[in-house]
Amino acid sequence: MEYAGTWDHIYVTLFGTEGQSERTELDNYGTDFTTGTTGTYTIDTGDSLGKLLLVKVEKDPYLSLPEDQWYCSKIVVTTPEEDVILFPCYKWVSSGELVELRGGRAMKVSEEEHPLLIEHRKKELALKKSLYQWHIDHEGIPHFTGLSDSSELPAEIRFSKSKESEIEHTALITDTELKYKGLVGSTEQWKSIDDMKDIFWYKKTTMSGRYVTEHWKEDDFYGSQFLNSVNPNVIKRCSELPPNFPVTEDMVKPFLEEDSSLEEEMEDGNIFICDKKEMDGIPARDYNGERLHVTPGLCLFYLNPEKKLMPIAIQLHQQPSEQNPIFLPSDPETDWLLAKMFFKNADLMDHQAVHHLMKTHYLAEAYTIATLRNFPVIHPIYKLLIPHFRYTLPINTDGRKTLFGPEGALSIVWIFNIQYILQLYCTIAKISLMRSLKTIFIIFYFMKLI
Template identity: 30%
Template sequence: MADVSPPQPTGAAPRARAAGRHAAMGNLIPKLALQLSRDRYVVHVHTGDRKSAGTDANVYVQLRDEAGHVTPARLLDHWFFNDLERGTVCSYPVPAEPALQGVDSLLLRRDNAGLGNAWFLDLVEVEDRTLKRRWVFPVHRWIHADTEYRLRQFDISLPQDDETDIRDRRRAELEAKRDVYQYVQRISEGPAQVKELPEDEMFSFSYKFDFLREKARLLLKTKSIGSSNDSWSSFADLAKGYENSLGEPNAMQYWSSDRWFGLQRLQGVNPVMIQLCTSIPDKLGVDDAMLRPFLEGLSLEQALTSKKLFIVDLELLDGVGAVEGTELCSPIALFYLNKKDELMPVAIQLFQEKSPDNLVFLPSDPPNVWVLAKMYYNNAEAQQHQSCTHLGFTHLLMEGVVICTHRHLSPSHPLFRLLAPHFLYLIAINSRGLEKLISPGGWVDKGMTVGVNGMFELIRRGIKRWRLDTMGVVPAQIAGRGVADHSVLPYYPYRDDATALYAAIERYVRSVIDDVYSEPERLAGDWELQHWRKELTLPRDQGGVGLLGVPGDDEKGFTSKDELVTTFTSIISTCSLGHASANFAQYEEYGFVPNYPGILYGRAPRSKDTEPSERDLLSYLPSRVTTRDIMVITKLLSYRGTQSLGDFEVRYMYDPVGSRAAETMRAELRKLSDQISARNATAEFPYSWLDPAFVPNSISV
């Protein structure tokens, strides 16, 4: 990068724009000018869609071929038209000397004229209208005044491959980004988050507008439910609240059945908890006599050895506080796989340690006693789901990864281009979520048993256990729970779909990484990547992200391509399928509050002597207004915000290898989507949350 004297323009004279002076002519002028032009080359300039991305500055471009021939500077301007505005594509003919043979690179420069001279440039395409050929120059940068940028086709390189001037520019850009992307721990001992929301991370206007408009629409549709603190008079009264409002969640039909309770562990909103039970924990107060009636003639020992028993232990919740008027359980639930391959609950203990008033609830208990025990179990699991599986292990952990990536990987780095589509709006939605939902007196305090303080405590506990190489690697986290084998657990759609999706992402990542690091020394010499890993693993109290389980060596950094494949596949899958499986079923699960209650009032059951009535069960549920809030928020959060996985909102990779890898992945995902759709067409309980057509690229809601 070098400063040069202002180029002498060809074509239109320099402009001094005034706001709105070209609006009346619309798009007619540039299109007509392009049609009338006989110039061989045309540049198509894509201005980014972000705050203040458009410019009023004078912008000049020059084309260069491999022999070093350079065209005269062309001012990018059409008379009577407001060029280079946010989110636009503007086209300009470029007079070229006869000696120009093709386009090897282009030179770009702007001045600081006009009131709004800052400019974020996404992409420049150069079209040869004679040979019907195009050259693509991705940029994805703010273009600074009085600085010449030399752009190369595809703009993808490792830092050690750059010439000195481009290398210096990369370093300067990253230094500037480190001033903007800084860490803070908003939750004490919690994940690394961004100190201040960078303007580049804000929602586009259209996205933000749609989000707010939809919330208002949902509130209007649920107006009939009312805004009072009155209780529900009956379950029929509760069910009426879904008529002519947001629609009935499917769980309304069978929420109290044991079969559905088992299915929630396999295809619900939190399907990552169930694990094979190989022995009964000492703290679980069950024995053979208690369980034999539910094991189809097997003894407890036979059920264990034949791999028919499964368990969920929510011990992470033990000792976490709850909001006033509620009680948080830390349950252990035992499940049996029957001869129909249905996972059925056979025992629920609501607290961790055995004691006379910590009963084990059984399917043979009075029906409403058993229903209440299942409600309290689901209430507890809902706290772990929202705090860890959803918020902590996707939104918040990945926010630190996004910050670290911007601080250490240049937009020209091939692995930045690999990750960037999966970071869209992540920091923005986190900032908005913490502000609107997870603040004192906000939705979490009103709609979740743990409230904000308890949620933060669970996040603190959870991130101390999360490891990229186990929980972040889908096949590893499934195998670690003993449920990878189809002969052990035949019906487990989350496992099947997540594993297939992960494998497709892994093949995509490996294709790119194998090409970028064709020789071992290329990996060792990539200082941007090695600095990225160092800060990614650096403890948070020392200024890093504090991510555990990142492959590689603390001294040498990444030492193999396999380590890179694992790391980058884990990050992309967490931002896509990991979030999708935890997020988009929220209305189906939480929307009908008895099914998966975010909050229950009163104390958990400690006796089987008296069976609660319907009115007693209803007294545990939130009021009309809180139910309405839960419905609206979970419906809003269940909307897909960005495009399907692989269908990128912004394309970052144009090089042949990256382009082929992305297209191959898209083809694999289309085939997988067809398979899942065919399965769901005949399934009694369809599971569509990991259909690739539904899984977005990023965490944007």
């Protein structure tokens, strides 16, 4: 792994059922811990330590060199009795930090036998609860860590040196590209799709560079976005129209299969609906003295015989009225296109605030902290979950600052007040949390946790 090596001193202490070794520096002739190296060392214990239980690893600074984290993948110990024991580590270790490694298979607390291991488990959890603490920003949304910067996180959770270099390189390339194109500080407005082509000429695919720009106005492409775009699976099969969406047979009959009806198509499972009712009543923010618009509406789709999902009716607000008509594909082209654009914009807001930020980042952070606080690294649940939490805390910690700070991206360009996210979270968070927690509880039950 890139940047995994260290110039610091590495010390090891072995703990067994019959005693412990001296604190011993791992030091062979030449450079020991450069990136990618594997070293073999002998520790003289004098008397037998019995069954080997723990390996304590310490990293002390070398002179006054800058901090260099060390990534230790594993330690394998061969005892005088020829037992070979694996002590997995797979974590970054900072200067002045000590790490105690458990060997052998994953263990639940009910399976622990030796007092040293029981005490080690207690100390590890006490330390983790002091490092990872809950912060309550707003009741009703998932709690998160109260740290203000990812640099405050322990080394094992922070971005690795290689990841930091990757992020810095990407930022440099992006900044250089924006400056080259004259976009930094630009207030020029885009007036056409061709303007966007000129901006994104470097990063494009066959789909985004050509197909989307040629077909984005078409109804079948619009329908496919609800299955293949950034916010899929938000539509539901519709067997009965909601009372606040008074679509009639005459309205949509021209867009259905010949000699069919809306009721028959609903019975056959070919009618789908997307309803943004959770966004109703949440105000948008002001921009240049005017209130921005958001449309918590409804969209009806028809899966036609060619298996294309087609929009056939759009209502932009929840309560029907003369000022809130139902738009149809037979309306003037501009009216129908604008209706689709307004509804898709609402769908993107829903995706960013709910399905991306809350259901992905925030829920993942809640489970990450809960796992770190409540399971020692030897626990099977910890081993199962921790690979899926890689970089969750540093991404979220820095993201809250760069996105939601006074000069953050979402504070500047977000169509809603920041309070919108909190309000929307509180509306649906309980449902999402209960579904997710139910899954976790089932896992815990079958693991017979006590």
